Amino acid sequence: MMPARLLASLLLLLLLPATPSAFALDFKSVGAASVILYDTPSAKGTRMYLAPRGMPLQVVSSYGDWVKVRDASGDLAWTQARGLSAVRRLVVRTPGTRVYAGPDESSQVLMTADKGVVLDLLDPNAAAWARVRHRDGIDGYVRANDVWGL
Structure with missing residues (x-):
């Protein structure tokens, strides 16, 4: 008999292809005002650059009120979620x-x-x-x- 953990993992692998939306990339854009992109999820972090209004960003992860984003050049940075818009x-x-x-x-x-x-x-x-x-x-x-x- 197969251990329960292994069985659960196999079932999960079988179900994953049936849910492609679970892997959809999450894109947002910079809202009405420019946002500062930091190296850490804190305003005390190092400022990397200013992202202009309307710039599209891929949301990679979130941490409290902060989101880790990727820009068009592939660079990763953190910004406050409230500065982003759902407009694509x-x-x-x-x-x-x-x-x-x-x-x-x-x-x-x-x-x-x-x-x-x-x-x-x-x-x-x-x-x-x-x-x-x-x-x-x-x-x-x-x-x-x-x-x-x-």
């Missing part, structure tokens, strides 16, 4: 990213975005293409490989 944004990571009228490259090009441009994510269920809006009101699609924050 993406940042362009490929220079000259094209925003298309439809989700394919044969669609009309509406604009070209430079690396670092922040776009609002309009459809959180994006796969190969993400529906986005630029702050100037242009609404279109970008290839998911050209942006960070999904």
Whole structure:
């Protein structure tokens, strides 16, 4: 007979593939004001840099009122959770990213975005293409490989 702990572990492994949302990445964006990113979950920690309003961040973990986040360059830091917003944004990571009228490259090009441009994510269920809006009101699609924050 199999020990109970081993049996429970095997059952958990069998159930995990059935719950992909449990592994979904948690993205937030910097709220109405810029936030300071620290090396530790404390305002007494070393200030690493100032994250501008709207910047997307991946929430990695939380500790009390603090969250550990990853930025588009992969750097990890801590910030206070209250400074983040649930609004989803993406940042362009490929220079000259094209925003298309439809989700394919044969669609009309509406604009070209430079690396670092922040776009609002309009459809959180994006796969190969993400529906986005630029702050100037242009609404279109970008290839998911050209942006960070999904």
